[in-house]
Amino acid sequence: MRMRWKNDLGWSAVTPRQDWLNRRQLMAGAAGLAMLAGPAGARIPAAASAYSTDEAPNSLEDITRYNNFYEFGLDKGDPARNARLLTTDPWSVQIDGLVDRPGSYDLADLLKGAPIEERIYRLRCVEAWSMVIPWIGFELAHLLNRVGVQPGARFVAFETLVRPEEMPGQTGGLLDWPYREGLRLDEAMHPLTILATGLYGEEMPKQNGAPIRLVVPWKYGFKSIKSIVRISLVADQPQTTWNMQAPREYGFYSNVNPQVDHPRWSQASERRIGGGLFAPRIDTQMFNGYGEHVAGLYAGMDLARDY
Ligand code: MTE
Numbered sequence: 001m002r003m004r005w006k007n008d009l010g011w012s013a014v015t016p017r018q019d020w021l022n023r024r025q026l027m028a029g030a031a032g033l034a035m036l037a038g039p040a041g042a043r044i045p046a047a048a049s050a051y052s053t054d055e056a057p058n059s060l061e062d063i064t065r066y067n068n069f070y071e072f073g074l075d076k077g078d079p080a081r082n083a084r085l086l087t088t089d090p091w092s093v094q095i096d097g098l099v100d101r102p103g104s105y106d107l108a109d110l111l112k113g114a115p116i117e118e119r120i121y122r123l124r125c126v127e128a129w130s131m132v133i134p135w136i137g138f139e140l141a142h143l144l145n146r147v148g149v150q151p152g153a154r155f156v157a158f159e160t161l162v163r164p165e166e167m168p169g170q171t172g173g174l175l176d177w178p179y180r181e182g183l184r185l186d187e188a189m190h191p192l193t194i195l196a197t198g199l200y201g202e203e204m205p206k207q208n209g210a211p212i213r214l215v216v217p218w219k220y221g222f223k224s225i226k227s228i229v230r231i232s233l234v235a236d237q238p239q240t241t242w243n244m245q246a247p248r249e250y251g252f253y254s255n256v257n258p259q260v261d262h263p264r265w266s267q268a269s270e271r272r273i274g275g276g277l278f279a280p281r282i283d284t285q286m287f288n289g290y291g292e293h294v295a296g297l298y299a300g301m302d303l304a305r306d307y
Pocket residue numbers: 063066067068069070071123124125126160179207208209220221222223224225226227
């Protein structure tokens with residue numbers, strides 16, 4: 001099934017950002033009465049979430065032309081060029097491990113009854129650039145509750161598709177495929193953690209991780225794994241791609257932390273994409289500015305050691 005995230009007024013994928021902002025203001029003015037069309041014609045409130053930032057989002061162009069998606073190449077422009085090859089329909093996600101209802105769920109089934117909303121989040125890449133992205137998605141907790149997490153589960157592991165014939169970056173030995181990520185169960189259940197299925201009110205562009213990807217806004221961007229095909233509930237901390245690749249540089253937690261530098265560069269500040277060549281760098285915030293919501297998850301931990 002092909003997902004369409006068109007709203008009732010029919011934005012196009014090329015809606016200029018200003019129009020979209022005006023539209024959002026109108027929607028806010030209508031006291032949350034404005035709706036987005038969801039799967040199977042479901043009508044979903046599109047009111048701004050309490051978790052959304054009111055910072056101006058990056059342009060659709062920035063968000064879809066400056067990407068990290070190593071399955072499609074190393075350059076920032078490679079995903080936009082190469083991801084069009086990816087077949088995203090049909091799509092299914094294997095859910096396994098310590099769950100009551102394991103199985104292969106097709107995308108439409110995954111989205112059934114999901115409370116889809118817009119979340120405007122900052123995205124801070126470990127490479128010290130950042131963006132603001134208006135995602136469309138739903139809380140991962142909704143799905144985990146639906147499949148029934150068993151008591152022994154302490155972590156959630158995620159895997160991206162392996163399909164070298166459509167993902168040219170997978171033909172070389174760049175990374176040990178599939179791309180893998182993981183969260184502690186309480187991080188996965190946190191309401192800020194979403195599975196995103198679109199952005200700017202439209203279905204997810206392929207270069208951003210169509211048809212479904214994780215977004216964990218208080219962690220470095222590499223934790224937000226794209227084009228997910230497997231979600232496993234497990235007892236032990238799972239292996240993650242960048243930690244396997246360079247354990248000294250990338251820890252399991254990878255919370256945004258301006259006080260812990262990457263071994264090869266400072267994490268104290270960041271470059272906001274789209275600001276122009278001479279825009280001043282901005283200070284990076286602890287937990288990417290989401291500390292009031294998530295700091296409690298790490299009480300008693302030494303985040304300089306457990307990075
Ligand atoms: N997921 C997969 N499967 N492969 C990747 O290379 N790159 C990560 C993350 N998810 C990556 C991935 C990194 S480093 C970042 S910063 C974000 O995706 C970028 O997301 P965006 O391109 O949508 O901004």
